[in-house]
Amino acid sequence: MTADELDPLPGAWRSLGRSLRMGWRSSPAMIATAFCTEVLSAVPDAMFAWGLTAFATAVIAHSGTQIAAGCGLLAAMAAGNWLLETVSSRVNQRFADRAAVVVESHIAELQAGVATIEHHERPAQLDRISVLRDHASALSDLYRHLFTLIGVLLRAAITLGLLASVNPLLLLLGLFPLPTLLVSGRRAAAEKRVEEAGARHDRLARHLFLLATSATAGKELRVARTGPLVRRLRHRAWEQGHRPLARARWVSTAWQAGAQALFAAAFIAALAYTAAHAANRTAAVLLVLAAGSRLSGYIGQTMTQLHFFRTIWLDCSRKLAWLEDYAAKHRAEAEWSAPERLAEGIRLDAVTFAYPGTDRPVLDGIDLLLPAGAVVAVVGENGAGKSSLVKLLCGLYPPTSGRITLDGQDLARTDPVSWRRRVTGTFQDFFAFEFRLRTSVGIGDLPRADDPEAVGTALERAGADDIARALPDGAETRLGAGWPQGVDLSHGQWQRVALARGFMREQPLLTVLDEPTSAVDAETEHALFDRYAVLARSGTRSGTGGVTLLVSHRFSTVRAADLILVLNGARVTEFGTHDQLIALGGHYAQLYGIQAEAYRTGLR
Structure with a gap:
């Protein structure tokens, strides 16, 4: 299955089966209880029309005994129905709460389990994942809605049986809800297509809403006075997404009103026929009136459940199945684990890479060896492709062509989990984990996350130990001003925390530092890199x-590296030590000279 296709109906039913099996594994006992109580509650609810008819007949006949019996029967039916529905509702709610955790965890696991991050950047895939994420809770209610639908259909069947007891021809009344159900199903599918087509507008509207209400963008929005523009853009995006959906819903309403009018006309005709031909007209008319009106209500409930079923439940099941298939398809077919050590190094052979949805390569024909x-x-x-190279080496994307090898072992055939256990570093678009400082650093190596000595050493290596000393509770301080007793950090401090992570x-095979200190001054960056270069060359890591x-824009920092790789126009144009590249007098020497001159001018 591709990112832009959904299974046809048979596939949809299979995906529904997967969701049902997942729900069953959550709590079989609760599901069995909910089913039994929902089905049993259908009997007194549907038979209430018969009891009401018996009571009304007794009142007309002025029979005190029959009136008392009718009152008792109605009370028993009402109490039984209430008790069973209450139990069913409580059990269903408990099950839904438990299933919600299972479903959301499953979706998160599936996304995190994909070896690459391609699905986070393809618009078509993002639209599907966005809809699935927004309606994930609906999947936790799948059994409740299914049991409700079964219960409603059972009520309708019992009601038709009551009508048939008056006259078998009244069974024809059961055919007239079919146009309503058919219209409901078809219009639900049409609405879902419109909703999915507008998913990108909904994502944009949500993004703009978060932009207008988050602290991150608050300063720029206020200084530039762009708040009104953001509001207008959000309103426009919302309208582009919801106007077509509103039109589709009005069309649905018109069709459903016509179908309901058809049933109403048939119901009136059934009443007239019963009044003209029934032997016991009073009792028959009362029964048809009571049962027919309840049948109308059951039709409405069935439409609601079918609409939910077609627009949300079945659609989410299909998208969940798509995500499961996508995760399985993109799960690396590993032939081996990551090596324990590197003897030769990491080699790129004719590596070309273009981002999904584009034909322009950001890396083109890269051939080089990163020595052990x-x-x-x-x-x-x-x-120039610097961060893209980092992503390829981390296994976040596969090359479009060519291959990356670890001592001759193809990275594409290497278990990504085992490889990433041997990869560490800091990215320029790092994330600010608002945990305790100790945890925010420690998750860089989960087995040692609770080791105070390991965390302290990491903070010291990153030059962030002064941050811990300045915080009120040291490494136990909660980060993030939005939390009770939480402390916010500057961007540079957050970056150093990420660097400490x-x-x-202790013994990675690949350490990537992608602009890790862009928020600090050049002198601090140079000192940090020198410290890390010494550590990288020490016995602990060189073993x-x-x-x-x-990766850095500051040439004064990178000059201490063993080798310098120059990327220009998606290609490696130069490769060597600082002295070799200066002597070459090429692109590196030119850029180095420009930056050095700018620095000297700044000093003056």
């Missing part, structure tokens, strides 16, 4: 042959 134990710097202008692992990859 080396500190390699990557430089180049913006858009990358220092947690594994680990490669350190530094």
Whole structure:
């Protein structure tokens, strides 16, 4: 299945079966209880029309005994129905709460289990994942709605049986809800197509809403006075997504009103026929009136359940099945685990890469060796492909062509989990984990996340130990101003915390530092890199042959690297030590000279 296709109806039913099996594994006992109580409650509810008819007949006949018996019967039916529905509702709610955790965890696991991050950047896939995420809770209610639908259909069947007891021809009344159900099903599918087509507008509207209400963008919105513009853009995006849906719903309403009018006309005709031909007209008319009106209500409930079934439940089941298939398809077919150490290094053979949905390569025909134990710097202008190279080496994307090998072992055939256990570092788009400082650093190496000594060492290596000392509770301080007793950090401090997280692992085979200190001054960055270069070349890390990859715009920092890789126009144009590249007098020497001159001018 591709990202842009959904299974036809047979596939949809199979996906529904998967969702049902997942729900069953959550709590079989609760499901069995909910089913029994829902089905049993249908009997007194549907038979209430018969009891009401018996009571009304007794009142007309002025029979005190029959009136008392009718009152008792109605009370028993009402009480039984209430008790069974209450039990069913409580059990269903408890099950839904439990299933919600299972479903949401399953969706998160599926997304996280995909070896690459491609599905986070393809618009078509994002639309499906967005709809699935927004309606994930609906999947936890799947059994409740299914049992409700079964219960309603059972009530309708009992009601038709009561009508047939008056006259078998009244069974024809059961045919007239079919247009209503048919219209409901078809219109639900049409509405879902419109909703999915507008998913990108909903995502944009949600993004703009978060933009207008988050602290991150607050400063710029206020200074630039762009708040009104953001509100207008959000309103426009919302209208583009919801106007077509509103039109589709009005069309649905018109069709459903016509179908309901057809049933109402048939019901009136049934009453007239019963009044004209029944032997016991009073009792017959009362029964048809009571049962027919309840049948109308059951039709409405069935329409509601079918609408939910077609627009949300079945659709979410199909999208969940698509995500499961996608995760299975993109799960790496590993032939081996990551090596324990590197002897030769990491080699790129004719590696070309273009991002999904584009034909323009950001890396084109890269051939190079990152030697084991080396500190390699990557430089180049913006858009040269530096961060893309980092993503490929981390296994976040597969090359479009060519291959990456670890001592000759194809990275594409290497278990991604085992490889990422041997990868560490810091990215320029790091995430601010608002945990306790100890946890925010420690998750860089989960087995040692609770080791105070390991966390302290990582903070020291990143030059962030002063942050811990300045916080009110040290490493136990909760980060994030939005939490009780939480403390916010500056962008530079958050970056150093992220850098410390990358220092947690002791023996990585690949360490990537992708603009890890862009928020600090050049002198601090230079000192941090020198400290890390010494550590990378020490016995602790060089014993594994680990490669350190530094991406930086500051040439004064990268000059201490063992090798410098120059990317220009998606290609490697130069490769060597700082002195070799300066002597070459090429692109690196030119950029280095420009930056050095700008720095000297700034000093004046």
